[in-house]
Amino acid sequence: MTPDFGDVDDLALGGGPVRVYRFGPPTGPVVVLLHGAGLDTARGVWRRVAPALGQAGYRVIAVDWPRHGGSRPWDGVLDDAFCRLFVEELLDQLEVDRCVLMGLSLGGGVAIGFALDFPERVRALVVLGPGGLEERRPWQFVTWAFLRVPGLLRWMTTWYARRPGRVRRQMEGYLVAGAATPDFDEIVRDIAAEAAQKDAHGERILDDWQIHAYGPFRMRLHLLPWLDALRCPSLWVRGERDQLVRGRDVEAAAEASGGRFVSIPDAGHIVTYDQPDAVIAETLRFLDEVAPANTGSD
Numbered sequence: 676m677t678p679d680f681g682d683v684d685d686l687a688l689g690g691g692p693v694r695v696y697r698f699g700p701p702t703g704p705v706v707v708l709l710h711g712a713g714l715d716t717a718r719g720v721w722r723r724v725a726p727a728l729g730q731a732g733y734r735v736i737a738v739d740w741p742r743h744g745g746s747r748p749w750d751g752v753l754d755d756a757f758c759r760l761f762v763e764e765l766l767d768q769l770e771v772d773r774c775v776l777m778g779l780s781l782g783g784g785v786a787i788g789f790a791l792d793f794p795e796r797v798r799a800l801v802v803l804g805p806g807g808l809e810e811r812r813p814w815q816f817v818t819w820a821f822l823r824v825p826g827l828l829r830w831m832t833t834w835y836a837r838r839p840g841r842v843r844r845q846m847e848g849y850l851v852a853g854a855a856t857p858d859f860d861e862i863v864r865d866i867a868a869e870a871a872q873k874d875a876h877g878e879r880i881l882d883d884w885q886i887h888a889y890g891p892f893r894m895r896l897h898l899l900p901w902l903d904a905l906r907c908p909s910l911w912v913r914g915e916r917d918q919l920v921r922g923r924d925v926e927a928a929a930e931a932s933g934g935r936f937v938s939i940p941d942a943g944h945i946v947t948y949d950q951p952d953a954v955i956a957e958t959l960r961f962l963d964e965v966a967p968a969n970t971g972s973d
Contacts, residue, residue: 680718681725681737685745688764694745695769696721696737698729704798704966705774707766708737709782711945712806712882714835714873716744719865720779722858723951724958731959732968736769740782742878743869754887755807755896758785759792766796775966777801777958779947780919781884784808787898790907799965800909800934801958804917804944807888807898808924819889828879828886836874839867851916851941851949862948899924902931908965909934912957914942914949935961 681696696717706728710720717725717737729735741749741761751757762785766774775798778786783805790797812818822828835842843863847853856862873880888896911929913922915938922938929936937957942949962968 680722681729681735683745686765686768688761688768690751690761691741691749692746693741693765694739695765696725698725698735698737699731699733700729701734703732703734703968704962704970705771706733706735706962707762707771707774707776708735709762709776709778709786710738710740710743711780711782712740712885713880714866714869715740715779715781715945716865716869718744719862719869720945720947722861722947724947724955727951727955728958728962731962733775733962736771736774738765740882742873742876742882744872747872747876747878752887753883755785755788755884758884759789762786762789763793763796772796773798775799775801775962777803778805779803780944781806781882784888784896784898785884787902787905790905790909791898791901794906797907799907799962800905801912801961802909803912803946803954804914804920805898805911805925805928806885806920807894807896808920808928809894810897810899811893812889815889815893816891819891822881822886822889828881829877831880832870832873832878835870835880836867839863839870842867842870849943850945851914851943856948857951858948899928899931902928905932905934908961910957910961911936912946912954913938914944914946915940916942917944917946919944
């Protein structure tokens with residue numbers, strides 16, 4: 676059974692509505708959770724992590740990215756530059772001067788970029804299978820061309836929205852433990868519901884952040900060369916069986932930034948689904964060193 680998912684706040688930022696979920700005491704160190712792309716939502720990805728961090732004494736804010744969950748509709752191009760400025764505007768509205776940023780996949784890539792752009796606002800960084808580390812991806816040109824086929828990504832949204840059974844079968848194969856994954860039925864329901872919401876709002880299956888990161892021969896977003904400028908403590912987490920983000924890239928990122936690398940056994944890319952307890956344990960161990968719960972907010 677999924678724990679209760681916090682107190683819901685619907686905010687209005689400059690470009691559109693934003694939903695956030697709050698956990699924990701009002702005075703603990705602030706931890707902002709940024710989920711991934713595609714059919715991810717805060718309620719889905721952080722379903723066990725957010726309540727656990729709140730119970731440990733942290734003031735947790737889990738955010739639905741624009742065009743995800745309760746944060747829609749949004750117009751315009753929501754690329755990496757947009758996402759970094761979105762985090763800044765969100766923190767300003769929440770009156771958070773400094774926080775721990777924790778991000779998965781797209782959320783991890785944005786968190787890294789934000790920490791590089793606004794080092795004074797990031798107390799520590801926790802990234803899980805972050806995007807944006809590689810100079811080139813497998814099938815680089817083919818993927819770049821695929822992402823630009825007119826109407827294809829919009830058609831894929833409708834395809835998933837009308838086939839919830841297919842969503843279930845795909846997640847059975849994608850998650851390491853398949854249907855035995857904790858909260859599996861609820862995870863599938865959340866993903867299917869998100870596909871339906873994307874379809875209803877005329878959105879593409881992938882995010883602008885992903886699409887605009889791709890160039891034909893190399894990635895336009897390549898964070899690894901900049902990581903020696905990262906000034907905050909950092910924890911780099913990867914599921915041992917992650918098929919999207921290579922282990923050597925995450926290890927290289929940890930080394931370049933002076934951070935800590937952790938590999939989670941029996942976990943794939945969405946490590947918070949596969950091994951939520953291990954993610955919680957490693958995160959709390961790290962936070963206890965760099966931002967103890969009893970120190971209060973900055």
